[in-house]
Amino acid sequence: MDNPFPAVNTAAADEAARVKAADRAHVFHSWSAQELIDPLAVAGAEGAYFWDHEGNRYLDFSSALVYTNIGYQHPRVVAAIQEQAGRLCTLAPGFAVDVRSEAARLIAERTPGDLDKVFFTNGGAEAVENAVRMARLHTGRPKVLSAYRSYHGATSTAINLTGDARRFGNDSATAGVVHFWGPFAYRSPFYSATPAEECERALRHLEDTVVFEGPASIAAIVLETVGGAPGVLVHPDGYLAGVRELCDRYGIVFVLDEVMVGFGRTGRWFAAEHWGVTPDLLCFAKGVTSGYVPLGGVAVSAAVAGTFARRPYPGGLTYSGHVLACAAAVATIGVMEEEGVVEQSARTGAELLGPGLRALAERHPSVGEVRGLGTFWALELVRDRATREPLVPYNASGADNAPMAEFAAACRKAGLWPLTAGNRIHIAPPCTIAPQEVAAGLEALDAALAVADAHTAG
Incomplete structure (x- = not known):
């Protein structure tokens, strides 16, 4: 994936800081310890992408919370x-x-x-x-x-x-x-x-x-x-x-x-x-x-x-x-x-996501299993394929969750917004995602999995 991050724009950075400060002052976030989170200030979105105020662009492999099935701003x-x-x-x-x-x-x-x-x-x-x-x-x-x-x-x-x-x-x-x-x-x-x-x-x-x-x-x-x-x-x-x-x-x-x-x-x-x-x-x-x-x-x-x-x-x-x-x-x-979105979702899973994710599994020892349908997949990340020990323990937090946190950060650094849960990454892009966008996402995921591989037994 091409570098998604432009040079820093001071005015944009100031606007992002203003938005984030207002959020921190008044928004009570779900499932979170309020003083320990750092939400990204988002400026806009279209199709399979969203971006922050400084123009950093992310390919959204989470469809927000698995709901932007036709992408943003149709x-x-x-x-x-x-x-x-x-x-x-x-x-x-x-x-x-x-x-x-x-x-x-x-x-x-x-x-x-x-x-x-x-x-x-x-x-x-x-x-x-x-x-x-x-x-x-x-x-x-x-x-x-x-x-x-x-x-x-x-x-x-x-x-x-x-x-x-x-x-x-x-x-x-x-x-x-x-x-x-x-x-x-x-x-x-x-x-x-x-x-x-x-x-x-x-x-x-x-x-x-x-x-x-x-x-x-x-x-x-x-x-x-x-x-x-x-x-x-x-x-x-x-x-x-x-x-x-x-x-x-x-x-x-x-x-x-x-x-x-x-x-x-x-x-x-x-x-x-x-x-x-x-x-x-x-x-x-x-x-x-x-x-x-x-x-x-x-x-x-x-x-x-x-x-x-x-x-x-x-x-x-x-x-x-x-x-x-x-x-x-x-x-x-x-x-x-x-627009044949349901049929497109089926094709994307059968012809692009399924084969692409299985190919990643062959290259990365941290991938224990690939499973899914359509535009809804998961990679089960493990420390050891033989024993199937999860990359992080069940309900991990803090230092115990460090390997998954490092992996998610590597995805974001590559311009891919991940949906992680436990020891898994869920791959749920918009059902309308284009083949070239799937390829870009898989490329970013390939790079990020090297971080997870560093925590494996082999």
């Missing part, structure tokens, strides 16, 4: 938001509004099966919260099962459903959540030798959990269709179908969380299509508007929707189906359809 979506703002900015959720109805129709047409009703939220965590509420009311049961390696959001129920370490500081142990181990062949909790064996043993473990918790007490099983924050965990063939069958057998609502992977991220409109599985409730957000205006929701099956045909649903949000957000969704879906 002119058609920007224009649609502007046009809608000039016509009608907002209206309470109880009214029928053309753009809200159209957004719901477009989403329902693309979800699998009979998920034909859409309950709009402001984001993914609220979608999960309401999906769980619907499942409990539909079944009359209190418990919800979710996987240890999972992330479902930071609101009350969603953070308790979450299986990763971000749950620790928030877990009240009163949310009626039971965790179980999902399949993960590379670090199998079931000592499996093959993906098929991992699938079989994971399903047996899940059924044992259901039986010993009491099926009549379980309202829902909540799964990410592809595990996002836990490491781009692609379930083995047969697993989601097996969970669907368990839910049917025991009268449990099957909830798929597609907040991160919906709307083209894995090369399908929804990742469930890869396995031909239809949940009872499907949660979405992020890519539905490419993050331009916050929007999320729950796509609801006919059976669950029928529960509330004459019984009021006891939930709602002031900004449910916000008019500007729905306009952004309509425009985003239109762009994705007309």
